[in-house]
Amino acid sequence: MSYILIDRSNYFHNLNIISKQIKGKDKLFVVLKDNAYGHGIVQMAKLSKEFGIKQSAVQTIKEAMSIKNYFPYILVFNDLPQNKMNGIGFAINYIKYIEKIPKNSIVELKIDTGMHRNGIKIKEIADALRLIKNKNLILKGVFTHFKSADELTSEYFWQKENFKEVKKEVKRVCNNLKIPLPSFHSHNSAAIFRNKNFNEAFARSGISIYGYHCLSYPLPNPSLKPVLSLWAEKINTSKFKKGARIGYGGVFETPQNMTVSTYDIGYGDGFFRNDGLTPIKTANGKNILGRISMNSMSINGDDKEVCLFDDASYLAKHFHTIIYEITTRLSPNIKRIIV
Ligand SMILES: *Cc1c(COP(=O)(O)O)cnc(C)c1O
Numbered sequence: 001m002s003y004i005l006i007d008r009s010n011y012f013h014n015l016n017i018i019s020k021q022i023k024g025k026d027k028l029f030v031v032l033k034d035n036a037y038g039h040g041i042v043q044m045a046k047l048s049k050e051f052g053i054k055q056s057a058v059q060t061i062k063e064a065m066s067i068k069n070y071f072p073y074i075l076v077f078n079d080l081p082q083n084k085m086n087g088i089g090f091a092i093n094y095i096k097y098i099e100k101i102p103k104n105s106i107v108e109l110k111i112d113t114g115m116h117r118n119g120i121k122i123k124e125i126a127d128a129l130r131l132i133k134n135k136n137l138i139l140k141g142v143f144t145h146f147k148s149a150d151e152l153t154s155e156y157f158w159q160k161e162n163f164k165e166v167k168k169e170v171k172r173v174c175n176n177l178k179i180p181l182p183s184f185h186s187h188n189s190a191a192i193f194r195n196k197n198f199n200e201a202f203a204r205s206g207i208s209i210y211g212y213h214c215l216s217y218p219l220p221n222p223s224l225k226p227v228l229s230l231w232a233e234k235i236n237t238s239k240f241k242k243g244a245r246i247g248y249g250g251v252f253e254t255p256q257n258m259t260v261s262t263y264d265i266g267y268g269d270g271f272f273r274n275d276g277l278t279p280i281k282t283a284n285g286k287n288i289l290g291r292i293s294m295n296s297m298s299i300n301g302d303d304k305e306v307c308l309f310d311d312a313s314y315l316a317k318h319f320h321t322i323i324y325e326i327t328t329r330l331s332p333n334i335k336r337i338i339v
Pocket of ligand 1: 031033077145187188189190204205206207208
């Protein structure tokens with residue numbers, strides 16, 4: 001069976017670097033949405049707890065429930081509860097969410113400072129806070145998200161300025177309404193590494209905890225280490241004469257007599273389907289031959305196991321996509337093993 005190895009020491013290495021950058025591991029939200037970017041949500045929650053992380057962020061209530069025992073606090077980015085839930089906070093992405101959230105729930109107000117994806121507008125803050133107070137919701141945080149912290153443009157600074165205005169406005173309204181001041185957070189992985197003077201209450205890191213920085217040159221380049229490697233096991237080995245055409249469409253033809261093995265992973269398991277025209281290589285440099293099938297692929301040689309990748313940036317480049325997509329697609333059915 002194919003499997004995923006999760007490297008504990010690499011994970012702790014990354015958490016150490018990030019914690020240093022934001023001045024304390026108690027400030028870090030580990031972002032574990034979408035099965036922890038494909039790494040395995042329960043495995044990553046367990047390791048995060050072992051490291052001493054106190055809070056995580058996920059997309060749904062279902063995800064939050066699966067890791068409830070590992071964190072005192074979990075922020076849910078986009079899902080609304082039927083009943084009040086202890087230890088779980090809910091992002092208010094739109095004013096209309098406020099009426100749907102059960103009384104006494106913990107909430108965090110998401111503000112749109114320029115990404116225009118979700119979040120309430122700056123001019124809606126006063127209304128939102130009044131509604132939150134009237135409903136006896138507990139306002140734990142106010143946060144925003146950067147649209148291009150990974151790019152060498154001024155947009156990060158522009159949104160940061162907008163968030164300063166947000167802080168002022170929230171403080172003003174909270175004083176008027178006599179509600180306790182919430183904590184503020186805005187930084188994702190890329191923003192964390194652009195800010196030498198981090199001074200917010202929390203930061204939310206996804207891609208960097210998994211070992212990748214996504215900053216465009218010449219932004220700083222932290223020495224993070226990829227946490228995940230994907231492995232497949234050999235199903236069978238055959239010897240072919242020169243000229244055998246392998247797999248769908250027969251796009252790969254053996255240039256000489258060749259030993260070829262079939263391995264138990266394919267695009268149905270979340271590995272990208274390669275068309276075989278431009279070959280991709282395994283972690284130790286062997287070509288994957290021809291087209292990738294739904295649950296198998298062929299590789300020259302007869303190794304018992306192959307590591308398909310231990311650094312997703314190579315595949316992201318090959319498939320013209322982002323690292324996030326390479327790891328997030330990996331099927332939750334693949335076994336995750338911590339080593
Ligand atoms: C996914 C997400 C993050 C994490 O972003 P990275 O770039 O992976 O660090 C942080 N905040 C919000 C709101 C998100 O949706």
